[in-house]
Amino acid sequence: MSVSSGSEAVRGRLGRQPSTSPAELSHIALELFVERGFEETTVGDIAAAAGISRRTFFRYFSSKNDLPWGDFDSLLAAMREFLNDLPETVPLVEALHAAVIRFNRFPTAEVPYHRRRMRLLLTVPSLVAHSTLRYAAWRQVVAEFVGRRLGVPASSLEPQAMAWALLGVSLSAYEQWLADENSDLIELLDTAYAMLSTSFGSRYPA
């Protein structure tokens, strides 16, 4: 195992050094999940594989369900910043589209890993359910941006509805991506977003 996470005591820090890291735990756990299945892997198994106690595990992750998500909060922060820094001249829908594309582009080498991770998140019932709470945070970022642009509270109907619709469209693109091993996520996202403008518009005559 060539893991360099918690080793080589970080100088200048007080107290005992952490014996692992969230990233390392997430990595170890994901391997086990893919091998044996999510429900079949207990927190005890993960802790043992990482060489820590069960109690310590819960100091790194407050829930077994959080493991596949890793550090989603940082990604959200980056996305919030990305949207904020966008010039006002970029139209609302285009800005959102750009943000989604930006934060779903991965180096080719990481794609297989990302696929396994997302397959878990979108198929294991327990994870599907839990992920809702993460999606809520994602929607909040979108709603705040939309609200600011439209000059209305983020909690009002239009920002909330747009955030929901955007999330749904993104997730259905992801589902398509998982279903076809040879598909390209970015293309699917583009297609899915284009649909928002057409499917609900004047395309179907009254």
Place this chain on the structure above:
Amino acid sequence: MSVSSGSEAVRGRLGRQPSTSPAELSHIALELFVERGFEETTVGDIAAAAGISRRTFFRYFSSKNDLPWGDFDSLLAAMREFLNDLPETVPLVEALHAAVIRFNRFPTAEVPYHRRRMRLLLTVPSLVAHSTLRYAAWRQVVAEFVGRRLGVPASSLEPQAMAWALLGVSLSAYEQWLADENSDLIELLDTAYAMLSTSFGSRYPA
């Protein structure tokens, strides 16, 4: 307590009579949830209040999270039928709109009850997460209808994306409804659905 559920041994049936019913349990539990809170109410509390054992409770509901949902499957079946019976001349988006309105209209007397139920489902984290699984079944109904209308598989991108968007828009209408005690759910749903046609269309110039 004027509960007539499991009483008066149903003639013509073999074996011991059930001592309660899903509906009665759901009702009892909801009262406790509103009183003490969801997390603060244990399954043991509910079982005790219903006069059954904890073990028996889990024969009526496979999960504590299912309690506020009651018999959602029947509602889904009715919605599926409603959509199927709609004439082909009704445009797709209008058909979906009509279905949502139809199955979210409640007698005035039941509105306060429905409000309490939905407030739980949309605010208690554990329920928010679990409800995702119910929403998935709802989306499936929508996606199948859209797929049939468009002549594509229900699992393909457009039906899935539309189902997601519709769900999101419905839920954001519900959130608005809960936030304002005097609002009308049907009106909010109408407004929210109209938004789908405008917000993502040509309204924002490139």
Place this chain on the structure above:
DNA sequence: TCCTATTTGGCACTCGGTGTCATTAGTATC
């Protein structure tokens, strides 16, 4: 009354998650 079907209750067990506290492993100070 005996037989059979169905529900119920009790019990033990697993697993996720938490509170508490002593212990360990580091750094800084004298």
Place this chain on the structure above:
DNA sequence: GATACTAATGACACCGAGTGCCAAATAGGA
């Protein structure tokens, strides 16, 4: 080098949700 301080760990007991198993209770039918 001994000491104090700090932060992470590990062990333990505990809680609640959910399940498997089996005996007991309650109903109708022969």
